[in-house]
Amino acid sequence: MTGLELSFLIYLVGAAALGACIGSFLTLVTYRLPREEPIGMTRSRCPACRATLRIRDLVPVLSWCWQRGRCGQCGVGVSMRYPLTELACAIGAALAFFYYGTSWQAVAIAGLWWSMVAIILTDLEHTIILDEVQIAVGLLGVLYGVAGGVAIEGMVRGAVAGAAIGFALKYGFLYFRNKDGLGMGDVKFLAVAGIWLADAANFVPFLFFSGVLGIASGLLWRALGHGERFPFGPSLALALLLCIVQPDVANGFWQLYGLLR
Numbered sequence: 001m002t003g004l005e006l007s008f009l010i011y012l013v014g015a016a017a018l019g020a021c022i023g024s025f026l027t028l029v030t031y032r033l034p035r036e037e038p039i040g041m042t043r044s045r046c047p048a049c050r051a052t053l054r055i056r057d058l059v060p061v062l063s064w065c066w067q068r069g070r071c072g073q074c075g076v077g078v079s080m081r082y083p084l085t086e087l088a089c090a091i092g093a094a095l096a097f098f099y100y101g102t103s104w105q106a107v108a109i110a111g112l113w114w115s116m117v118a119i120i121l122t123d124l125e126h127t128i129i130l131d132e133v134q135i136a137v138g139l140l141g142v143l144y145g146v147a148g149g150v151a152i153e154g155m156v157r158g159a160v161a162g163a164a165i166g167f168a169l170k171y172g173f174l175y176f177r178n179k180d181g182l183g184m185g186d187v188k189f190l191a192v193a194g195i196w197l198a199d200a201a202n203f204v205p206f207l208f209f210s211g212v213l214g215i216a217s218g219l220l221w222r223a224l225g226h227g228e229r230f231p232f233g234p235s236l237a238l239a240l241l242l243c244i245v246q247p248d249v250a251n252g253f254w255q256l257y258g259l260l261r
């Protein structure tokens with residue numbers, strides 16, 4: 001193994017470890033913020049026995065594995081949500097480094113992935129997207145744009161287009177279908193997604209994928225017996241990530257759809 005390969009491997013493992021720690025933080029944020037509990041500096045406790053978690057209980061993914069999914073002190077089962085969130089965030093960070101190297105784009109893409117994980121967690125459980133996450137997605141979009149040489153005007157145009165599309169969809173649904181199809185969280189997300197897309201034209205594949213994923217997740221949501229109103233945030237976030245990291249695939253699918261129509 002050459003020195004270059006070794007340093008690449010060390011960076012890759014480092015990125016995954018950082019991602020896992022971010023994931024650990026996100027499980028805390030996505031649990032406490034929707035319940036209006038302070039994030040603060042209080043050490044995490046076991047929800048069952050209230051024992052303060054020790055350092056060896058706090059290693060992302062690994063703690064859960066070597067304690068076989070139980071609290072190290074009282075033995076009560078710990079939700080799969082913790083290791084899965086940490087693992088998902090680790091994978092996102094490793095992929096971002098693998099494809100974008102040590103660059104600001106890698107940081108922005110990893111951040112977008114982590115935001116998507118947070119959106120999935122809070123939208124599935126509480127049908128909300130945290131404003132803190134929206135702000136993070138917006139700032140990361142600016143970072144991504146600046147690193148890629150996108151003009152600020154483009155980002156502003158994208159954000160305005162996103163907000164306009166969001167409000168049009170929200171009130172269009174209300175007017176024509178007489179139901180609240182889109183929550184304010186979704187409208188805000190369309191606006192911050194516009195910063196990333198930076199051009200109204202890029203909304204076409206993004207909205208197409210959001211729609212396809214939305215219909216699929218809505219059907220699944222209903223099949224699972226959760227009712228008509230399904231969380232749209234995960235579809236929006238995944239569609240944005242897809243359009244940013246694979247613009248060619250996104251455009252290709254969109255053109256294929258145009259041909260088949």
Ligand SMILES: [Zn+2]
Pocket residue numbers: 046047048049050051071072073074075076
């Ligand atoms: Zn316990």
